[in-house]
Amino acid sequence: MDSNTFDQVLVVIVIILALILFAWGRWRYDIVATSALLVLAAARIIPTDQVFNGFGNPAVITVAAVMVVSRGMWNAGAADALAAALAGLGDRLLMPVITGVTAFISAFVDDTGTTGIMMPVAIQLARKNEQSPSKVLMPIAFASLLGGCITLIGTPANILVAGFRRQATGEPFGLFDFTPVGLSLTLAGLVFIWLIGWRLVPVRRSKGGKDELFEIADYLTEVAVPKESPFVKKTVSELEKALQEDVLILGIVRGKRRLPVLSRLEPLRAGDVLIVEADANSLKALLETSKFVLAAEKDLAKKFLVSAEIGMVEGVIGAGSQLVGRTLAQMNLRRFYGANVLAVSRQGHRHKGRLSGFRLQSGDVLLFQGGTESLGTVLDRLGCLPLAKRSLRIDKPTRVVTAVLIFSGVVLLPAFGILPVQVAFTAGAVLMVLCGIINARELYENVDWPLIVLLGAFIPVGEAMQSSGITRSIANAFLPVAGQLPHVVSLGVVLAGTLLLSNIINHTAAAMVMAPIAIGIAQGFGASVDPFLMAVAVGVSSSFLTPIGHQANTLVMGPGGYAFGDYWRLGLPLSLLVVGLAPFLIKMFWPF
Known part of the structure; x- marks a missing residue:
């Protein structure tokens, strides 16, 4: 085996193992990506002086800056104000308006962040209209994915695909280059959800509120502390350490005073009455260990779980x-x-x-x-x-105006070719800090560092696929069959393959694997790389089949009460719509 063949085999093995580990989820995806990078660096397939070049890639810088600017918009209350305008929606308008607004916001704010903004609003509106939240949560997650493919900044995967185009042609995709295809697909997908798709969403039993959802009152008990208890003058912390069972001390009644226990250093006194959360077995262990005695009273949840403080x-x-x-x-x-x-x-x-x-x-x-x-x-x-609507942060209108002006500037400067996207958004992030819209702590806390490490580590791995000749080999194997078919069919195959992969592993990782392959296929055809890269971008924004391919799907799984297999009910027909329509739209706007 010559050295070139060995390099190809090793890169393929490393990427396959990485994909398996991504899908397994036992280790976080940034750890898997870094391990793949180090293995290829140790084998000298990636030159040692280029191992960490991915972290300086403009795509990585852009993704981090977009996260900070999006956080600034959140802090200022611009997104909250828009969401609050939906508060009066009735039953008939709920689905089309809330999914439409979600898709619009997602075009400019990260799709996962958009789902986080809209999720509490959707839950409250569903409960107000006596609907199960499950009827609207999956549609807003899918609407955020559709909206994310409208612009460059809608999802990190688009920024990454634009970076691969820069490597292949010298120029990245622009801010609104995704819009013709993305907007058309988003409108088609939303119309499908409004007319047919909503009927396919599973309905889960709706609960009325927080205490009903978790039935907390059923687990609350009042116990009195007699003077002979060994825990008199001991702290709450010491009591909890002595117990081997799950018992949570929520409050203390001391005479006419009610003390919420948020400090574990509160000492207990004889005559105190403790409000505890425990099941039957844990309560029995508590009484035996502490020598406390039961004391019954009604409406404990209302008295101790919620108050002015x-x-x-x-x-x-x-x-x-x-x-x-x-x-x-x-x-x-x-x-x-x-x-x-x-x-x-x-x-x-x-x-x-x-x-x-x-x-x-x-x-x-x-x-x-x-x-x-x-x-x-x-x-x-x-x-x-x-999962409850936050109090609106619009008490300072100047902050909203300032944030909107900064955001408008960072969008318009690249759109008119005045500044590159990465420079414009980095400047916007700095301005958000200087204007007091976000503080220095938030500047770093609100960057998704595991995603940044994934991008920085896996970009050189993607380049190794090209430099070792793997993408050329895949293209050569694909061309004899694809060469007999219209290019639009090949485009559909690339899109469908990307879509399926993005439902199994992180959608950004799927883009990093499929983009080099798409470039190799396009070059094998002697065609433009643009339509094939656009197919990859659409495919990674179409993770509708499972809850694991995209964080937006994962976020709504718990609140909606969805099972793993629920997603394909709406996701499968929506995926077929995308695969059937997108290749023709791409061909229309991005000729071969």
């Missing part, structure tokens, strides 16, 4: 959350964040076992209790999205 909010765990893969015991939220997690729901079903050892994953819904003023900040720092 203490509130509850449901939050869904985002894909980049620090909670993913960890347990509540490891996070120790009461100590570090001053908040309690009262319950956890996965795919619409409350977890009935021990909470402390339950390993969390993206899409889980948590019921948080904490200070009303701090809960929003806690959710932000944990990477969770609230």
Whole structure:
């Protein structure tokens, strides 16, 4: 085996293993991508002085800057104000308006962020109209994916595809080069959802509110602390450490005072009455260990879970959350964040076992209790999205105007060719900080660093596919068959292959694998690379079949109560629509 063949075989093996690990999900995708990069660097397939060149790629810089600018728009309240205008929607207009607005926002704000903005609004409107939230959550997730393919900044995958076009032709795709195809597909997809697709969405049993969803009151008990208890003068922390069961101390009644327990250092006194959340087995263990006695009272949830100072909010765990893969015991939220997690729901079903050892994953819904003023900040720092509409941040209209002006500037400057996209958006991110719309901490906290590492690590791997000749070999194997068919059919094959791959692995990783292959096929035909790269861009924005291909799908899984197999009901016909229509639209706007 000559050295060139060895290089090709090794690159193929590394990429196949990476795809398997991406789909398995046992290790985070940035770790997998970095490992693939290091293996190819150790084999000298990627030159050692170019191993980390991907992190300086304009596509990576652009993605990070877009995330910061989008956060600025969120902080200023521009998106909230637009979402609030939907508050009066009735039953008939709910589906077309909320999906249409979602698609519009998604064209300019990251599609995952758009889903996070619209999800609490959709839930509230569905409950107001006595509908199950499951009827609208999947459509808004799919609308955000469709809208993301309208502009360069709608999804990180578009920025990445534009970077591959720059490598192939010397010029990247412009900000609105995606619009003719993307807008046409988005309109077609939305019309399908409005007329037919909504009937295919599974209906899950709707609950009325936070306490009903998790039935918290069923798990609350009042216990009195007698003077002979060994835990008199001991702290809440010491009591919880002594117990081997899941028992959460939520409040203390001391005389006529009611004390919410958000500090684990509160000492117990004889005569205190504790409000505890526990199942039957945990409660029995508590009484035996502490020598506490039962004391019955009604309406505990209303008295202790919510007050002027203490509130509850449901939050869904985002894909980049620090909670993913960890347990509540490891996070120790009461100590570090001053908040309690009262319950956890996965795919619409409350977890009935021990909470402390339950390993969390993206899409889980948590019921948080904490200070009303701090809960929003806690959710932000944990990477969770609230399922209740936030209080609107529009009390300072000048911030909204400033943010909109900055955003308009960073969009118009590249559109008129005055500045490259990466420079314009980086300048916009800096201006958002200088104008006080986001602070220095948020500047870094709101960048999806695992995604940035994935991009920076896998871009050289994609280049290795080209330099080792793999893309040329794939094109040569494809051409004898495809050469007998119209180019539009080949375009459909590339699009369908990308679409299927993006439903199995992270859609951005799918773009990095398929873009070099698309370029190789186009060059083998002697055709322009543009239509084939556009097919890749459309394919990665069409992850409708599973909840794992795109974070927007994952976000709505828990709140909607969807099962893994629910997505294909609406996703399959929508995917067939895209595969059938997109090649002809691409051919129309991007000739071969």
